[in-house]
Amino acid sequence: MEILRYSAFTDRPDGGNPAGVVLDARGLDDTDMLRIAAEVGFSETAFVFAAQDPGHTHEVRYFSPRAEVDFCGHATVATAVALAERSAPGTLVFRTNAGRIDVATAAEGPALRATLTSVPTSSQPVALPHLESALKALRWSDADLDPAFPAHVAFAGNHHLMLAAASRQRLADLDYDFEALHALSRAQDWTTVHLFHRDTDTLFHARDPFPLGGVVEDPATGAAAAAFGGYLRVIGRAPHNSPVTVLQGDDMGRPSRLTVTTAASDPRVSVSGQAVPMP
Structure with missing residues (x-):
């Protein structure tokens, strides 16, 4: 093998x-x-x-x-x-x-x-008690969220909590309670928590805590990117006829680039990227 x-x-x-x-x-x-x-x-x-x-x-x-x-x-x-x-x-x-x-x-x-x-995607608002628990585990407050992007749980093969950071600095300053977020993710069946910040309508920065997998953070998360595309479509923020670029991993020193494409008539989402062998 x-x-x-x-x-x-x-x-x-x-x-x-x-x-x-x-x-x-x-x-x-x-x-x-x-x-x-x-x-x-x-x-x-x-x-x-x-x-x-x-x-x-x-x-x-x-x-x-x-x-x-x-x-x-x-x-x-x-x-x-x-x-x-x-x-x-x-x-x-x-x-x-x-x-x-x-x-x-x-x-x-x-x-x-x-x-x-991806498989067909879906997205719906997260229950307020679960949002409050997530913010507490992340050591965030309501003021750290961008009100233009409501908190949702999105699905594209597995579930991901979608939270928009109000500033790039808030996204960069990630210091969360691993055990608390792990327990919450396990209880709610969230594979990752997809934290993102809007740069433009077609460019976003993201970070994905992954305590459920025993990993503090993923430097690139294609499943969450697919769910994110479905989320943008549901909330009416998916750009027409233009892919969305998600930059992830920069704050970990492992820069990643994911291209997310949605279509109004297709519930699925496409996610594209390169891959190379590691030594």
Whole structure:
């Protein structure tokens, strides 16, 4: 068994979000995969199995160091690029616990780009008691929120709390109660808390605490980016005919760039980025 290491949503190995990739996971059970994910130590490791029916190309499961995750965007991009490097760029279909994920791969300069299309998204306002608990765990106040972006829980294969920071400085100054946010995320089934700040209508900065996976913060979160696209569409802030760029990881020293595309007629969201092997 070979464990590959890729960094997703970047064109350099020291940027983006690292993911483990096991392209042949035959014979591994849940205990094996959880152990391997913990040994790799990245926020997620993807495990690829042969498809069980001809309508899907690959069955993919994702494990954090603590638990299985139904869907992981950056590990999907990393896995698609790893597969394309070993065959040829083209269209892949992943069967995940969250549902079918189509992934298109293409050459872009010296690297490969992968574009995943999520399951249908949804978004709804978060309950006030849960919002208050999240703000307390984050050590934020109501004044730290941007009122133009209501707090929601958005879904694109898993759930993410959406909170808009009123300033870039508030986003940069992240110091939260890990155990409190972990307990809240576990109780509410939030995979991450997607904290973001609007720069322009098509450019956002983001940070994603991920205590549920045993990780303080993700430097690039494709699943949350897909949910974010669905959220923007629901609240009427998705730009017409223009993709949204999400810059993440800058405050961690691992700059990442995610491109999010929505369409008014399609409940799904596309998230695109490059991925490169890590030494």
